[in-house]
Amino acid sequence: MLTLDDPSLLRAQCLVAGEWISAERTIAVTNPATDALIAHVPRLDAAATRRAIEAAEAAWPQWRRRTAHERSAILARWHALILQNQEDLARIMTAEQGKPLAEARGEIAYAASFIQWFAEEAKRVYGETIPSPVASQRIVVVREPVGVCAAITPWNFPAAMITRKAGPALAAGCTMVVKPASQTPLTALALAVLAERAGVPAGVLSVLTGSAGDIGTELATNPVVRKLSFTGSTEVGRLLMQQTASTVKKVSMELGGNAPFIVFDDADLDAAVEGALVSKFRNAGQTCVCANRLYVHEGVHDVFAQKLAEALRALKVGPGDQEGVRIGPLIDEAAVRKVQEHLADAVAKGAQVLSGGRRHPLGGSFFEPTVLTGVTQAMTVAREETFGPLAPLFRFSDEAEVVRMANDTEFGLASYFYARDLGRVWRVAEQLEYGMVGVNTGLISNEVAPFGGVKQSGLGREGSRHGIEDYLVIKYINMAGIA
Numbered sequence: 001m002l003t004l005d006d007p008s009l010l011r012a013q014c015l016v017a018g019e020w021i022s023a024e025r026t027i028a029v030t031n032p033a034t035d036a037l038i039a040h041v042p043r044l045d046a047a048a049t050r051r052a053i054e055a056a057e058a059a060w061p062q063w064r065r066r067t068a069h070e071r072s073a074i075l076a077r078w079h080a081l082i083l084q085n086q087e088d089l090a091r092i093m094t095a096e097q098g099k100p101l102a103e104a105r106g107e108i109a110y111a112a113s114f115i116q117w118f119a120e121e122a123k124r125v126y127g128e129t130i131p132s133p134v135a136s137q138r139i140v141v142v143r144e145p146v147g148v149c150a151a152i153t154p155w156n157f158p159a160a161m162i163t164r165k166a167g168p169a170l171a172a173g174c175t176m177v178v179k180p181a182s183q184t185p186l187t188a189l190a191l192a193v194l195a196e197r198a199g200v201p202a203g204v205l206s207v208l209t210g211s212a213g214d215i216g217t218e219l220a221t222n223p224v225v226r227k228l229s230f231t232g233s234t235e236v237g238r239l240l241m242q243q244t245a246s247t248v249k250k251v252s253m254e255l256g257g258n259a260p261f262i263v264f265d266d267a268d269l270d271a272a273v274e275g276a277l278v279s280k281f282r283n284a285g286q287t288c289v290c291a292n293r294l295y296v297h298e299g300v301h302d303v304f305a306q307k308l309a310e311a312l313r314a315l316k317v318g319p320g321d322q323e324g325v326r327i328g329p330l331i332d333e334a335a336v337r338k339v340q341e342h343l344a345d346a347v348a349k350g351a352q353v354l355s356g357g358r359r360h361p362l363g364g365s366f367f368e369p370t371v372l373t374g375v376t377q378a379m380t381v382a383r384e385e386t387f388g389p390l391a392p393l394f395r396f397s398d399e400a401e402v403v404r405m406a407n408d409t410e411f412g413l414a415s416y417f418y419a420r421d422l423g424r425v426w427r428v429a430e431q432l433e434y435g436m437v438g439v440n441t442g443l444i445s446n447e448v449a450p451f452g453g454v455k456q457s458g459l460g461r462e463g464s465r466h467g468i469e470d471y472l473v474i475k476y477i478n479m480a481g482i483a
């Protein structure tokens, strides 16, 4: 049973055009740890999406005319309310997504940090003047909000993926229609309750649950929407890029990853094990920046493998609301099947299970944190993102060889390596073809740094001073006739 200090935060309705609405057709939201029903949320369609878009268009002129300081103050209130309700938001998140409560609390703080960051960045949307080549002309450049925006977000970070988009959008003076993942809508709806309490005007922010195809297609093809930001699988990202092309929208894509995690023979092995735990097993391995391939130098491979297996045995698996749990359930049965497929393929091609390797005795979608050794590039796990608690170890002997293997993927989101030789650190960091490189750390996500990928991991950057650029357009004003 989900007990909240403020039960009104559990909102089984959608915020559309400034009104909380229900629907006859609904989607059941269940707890992945217990399969228990939490709530039914509306199954909205294209018509409701159009209403939200029309309201966003109608609200935009007033919202963009507010001063940056006024928008900043409202975002600052939203930030404060999120932190004041952190415990309730974390309980809702753990109930619908499964992550341990400690991780959920951390995500709420991480999500709030984007609102705080962009509350400040709102006041730094600077323009420029350019020396004119014509004496009677003056050249001014201003940066303006792009307009009505859409966001489609995944189930693995139900709060941070909302605020990492809504924060810069509202800060820039845009309005936004959000479609959260159907498996984890309640956190997004609770954030919308708090946005309304913070003073975000009606229509500026709408949150709709329902058919991904119906809502998504409307968001991707409606000409009023000028920008779409998506976080999720590369497959859906490609589809949305095709659909948004019809109306030439700006797009930001945070897509799939296949992160290498390299341990050189000069690494601090205890630090590398700690980094592998957080990079591989955060959110039970269900993050796009999780280490997906662990390359370990042959000179330290066996010691590292034993240390990692020993550390995994200390991780408690269980429902996220239980004290001390570090590994919660996977989001659903399909996620478990994908882990089992990667595991079976690797073992069939010669890999060995060093630790774990089975469904957890708790049943359901719980899976033992697993270490595989003897993994090679020929195995599926080297090419596809597992998105689960499976750590495949590959041996290597040569720096150039491991950089080649690490880059041998169509993805390019996050990468990690542990080494202490300064020359090697610079050489490898510069040669890795990824948007983000963690050196001697497994945790690189924060609100101040540009988060994003290259190759088929996506387009654009979120967070940092760069994150607001995707919600702005440049206007050039030429004032002539000046004597």
Ligand SMILES: NC(=O)C1=CN([C@@H]2O[C@H](COP(=O)(O)OP(=O)(O)OC[C@H]3O[C@@H](n4cnc5c(N)ncnc54)[C@H](OP(=O)(O)O)[C@@H]3O)[C@@H](O)[C@H]2O)C=CC1
Pocket: 152, 153, 154, 155, 156, 179, 180, 181, 182, 183, 210, 211, 212, 213, 215, 216, 217, 231, 232, 233, 234, 236, 237, 239, 253, 254, 255, 256, 257, 287, 288, 385, 387, 413, 457, 458
């Ligand atoms: N780069 C990054 O930051 C991240 C990447 N990912 C990647 O996403 C995958 C796992 O997340 P997952 O949520 O399953 O990804 P999906 O791409 O399946 O879903 C993400 C969102 O897209 C929606 N969606 C699904 N199909 C469509 C469609 N045809 N049109 C419009 N929207 C659609 C989903 O809605 P619904 O829930 O209703 O189906 C959900 O809201 C992994 O590959 C992971 O790497 C995930 C998180 C972050």
Ligand SMILES: O=C(O)[C@H](O)CS(=O)(=O)O
Pocket: 154, 156, 157, 160, 161, 231, 286, 287, 288, 289, 445, 451
């Ligand atoms: O969706 C994700 O996987 C997140 O982007 C990962 S992070 O931002 O929490 O690192």
